[in-house]
Amino acid sequence: MTEVLPGSVNAGDDDADDADREAVEQERAKLREFVAGLSADDIKSGGWFTKLCAQALRSYTQKATWEYFQHKYKGVPADGIVGQQIKLAAKNAMIEGGISASLYNGTIAVTIGSLGGASPAAVPAGVVTFMVDLTYITQLQMRLAHDIAVIYRIPLDVDDPEDMMKLVRVAFGIKAGEVARSSMKFVPGLVRQVLKKYYSGPVLAAAKSLPFVGKHLLQRNIIKFGIPGVGIPLTILVNRYTTVAAGRHAKSVFRHEAEVIELADTLIRRTQHAQLLLWVAWLVINADGKIADAERLLFQQLTRLARERHHVDDEQLANVISIDPEEVWRRVDAELGDLSDVVYAAERVATVDGDLTTHEKAVLAELRDRCRRR
Numbered sequence: 001m002t003e004v005l006p007g008s009v010n011a012g013d014d015d016a017d018d019a020d021r022e023a024v025e026q027e028r029a030k031l032r033e034f035v036a037g038l039s040a041d042d043i044k045s046g047g048w049f050t051k052l053c054a055q056a057l058r059s060y061t062q063k064a065t066w067e068y069f070q071h072k073y074k075g076v077p078a079d080g081i082v083g084q085q086i087k088l089a090a091k092n093a094m095i096e097g098g099i100s101a102s103l104y105n106g107t108i109a110v111t112i113g114s115l116g117g118a119s120p121a122a123v124p125a126g127v128v129t130f131m132v133d134l135t136y137i138t139q140l141q142m143r144l145a146h147d148i149a150v151i152y153r154i155p156l157d158v159d160d161p162e163d164m165m166k167l168v169r170v171a172f173g174i175k176a177g178e179v180a181r182s183s184m185k186f187v188p189g190l191v192r193q194v195l196k197k198y199y200s201g202p203v204l205a206a207a208k209s210l211p212f213v214g215k216h217l218l219q220r221n222i223i224k225f226g227i228p229g230v231g232i233p234l235t236i237l238v239n240r241y242t243t244v245a246a247g248r249h250a251k252s253v254f255r256h257e258a259e260v261i262e263l264a265d266t267l268i269r270r271t272q273h274a275q276l277l278l279w280v281a282w283l284v285i286n287a288d289g290k291i292a293d294a295e296r297l298l299f300q301q302l303t304r305l306a307r308e309r310h311h312v313d314d315e316q317l318a319n320v321i322s323i324d325p326e327e328v329w330r331r332v333d334a335e336l337g338d339l340s341d342v343v344y345a346a347e348r349v350a351t352v353d354g355d356l357t358t359h360e361k362a363v364l365a366e367l368r369d370r371c372r373r374r
Contacts, residue, residue, distance in 0.1 A: 024095045028132055031139070035131045043131060049138070049217065053168075056139040057146065057158045064143070066150050078258070081151050086247035089144045090240050093137060097239035100133035133235075134221045141243055145171035145250040152258035170253050171246055172217065260294050263348060264301030271341040274310035276331055278302060278317055280342055280367065281349045283328045287360045292353035325363075332370050339371045 034055060035048075042048045073081045145167055149156050156163045271277050281302055285295045306312040332339070346367055350360045 020091060021095055024092050024099065024136075027139075028096065028099065028136060031132050031135045032128070035128055035135060038131065043127065048131065048135065052135050052138060053142070053164065056142055057167075060143060061146060061158050064147055064150060066153060069147070069151050078151050078153075079255075082148050082247075082251050082255075085144060085147050085151070086244060086251070089140055089247060090243045093140055093239035093243040094236045096133065096136050096140075097236040100129060100136075101235035103129050130221065134217060137221070137239055137242065138217055141246040142167065142171045144243065144247050145254075148247065148250040149254045152254045154254045154257050154261075170250050173246065173249050256294065257297060260298050260352060261301050263352065264298055264305055267345045267348060268302060268305040268309055271345060272337070273335060273339065273342050274306040274312045275314055276335055276339075277342050277345050278306055278312070278314060279323075279328050279331055280346050282317065282320070283323055283325060284346050284349045284360060284363055286323050287350075287363045288357040289359070294353045295349070298349065298352050325366075329366070329370060332367065343368055343371055 034052070038048050038051070042051070069081055073084070076084075146156065146158075149167070149170075156167055158164055158167070267277065268274060278299075281299060285291055285299060332342075343364075346364055350356055350364060356364075
């Protein structure tokens with residue numbers, strides 16, 4: 001069965017709805033085969049998630065490339081393509097939610113709680129339906145996050161454990177110590193109070209036995225099927241909300257990274273003092289005693305581009321543990337010519353992680369003063 005790529009159905013066609021439903025049914029059929037190979041222990045232990053990651057991304061990422069999206073949406077800026085991908089993913093999530101909820105019967109929390117370490121054949125039919133829904137939405141949201149990274153040209157290697165964990169965290173908004181809270185934040189306000197009341201007892205007890213990611217995702221999925229009387233509407237609604245939330249979160253993260261990478265390119269392209277720029281940038285980044293992710297990414301890009309475009313490979317800076325401001329000022333004072341490019345770069349570096357701190361303002365003031373007196 002062929003793999004369905006995002007955006008492969010034109011939403012403007014008369015037969016788009018039927019084609020979208022058929023694509024969802026095809027993916028559900030593939031995932032039903034995957035679920036059929038899981039044991040009860042895989043479901044309770046969270047092993048299903050590890051296995052799904054291997055299946056969901058490896059072949060997919062070879063096809064869903066930047067070139068694919070550029071060809072599909074020729075001339076459309078990245079933000080426009082991302083918006084369309086989120087819209088398509090949300091639509092498919094709603095279709096799948098309606099299909100799963102219409103097939104499902106039973107109390108999933110109790111069923112999962114009673115599973116033993118049995119063979120795949122021992123997994124009840126209701127749990128199979130539940131797991132097809134869970135794996136479909138999990139796969140959809142991971143692929144959506146991947147697509148958004150690709151569209152913004154953020155390199156991700158799914159064979160690299162660090163990149164893989166980054167993708168998982170971004171796709172599902174997972175933060176240590178916030179599993180329950182991050183699950184709840186995806187849920188519409190109209191049902192949040194009901195869920196808070198229900199989010200206890202056997203549901204929580206069943207989920208606590210799972211590893212971190214599996215626990216987070218199982219908790220979120222149990223809620224959709226567990227509340228009597230609201231099955232299909234809630235399943236459709238939660239599928240849509242979780243997918244849109246995942247897409248928007250991925251857009252926020254990867255778009256910001258793309259802006260940081262673009263900034264590094266601009267600063268290196270405009271400077272005539274690449275080596276000095278690196279020293280000043282590192283001083284500014286360390287001014288407040290902490291290094292944000294955006295600052296770390298920016299400096300990595302600055303050093304890479306300085307090496308590639310200006311042949312600057314500063315081992316002395318690379319070996320610095322605690323940067324000495326006097327060393328930086330000595331380098332500034334020794335440099336000849338106009339240093340406005342370095343001042344501009346320092347000002348942009350200082351704001352990459354948000355508003356200026358007192359320490360950053362002091363470093364910038366000193367830099368401007370020294371460059372004026374030269």
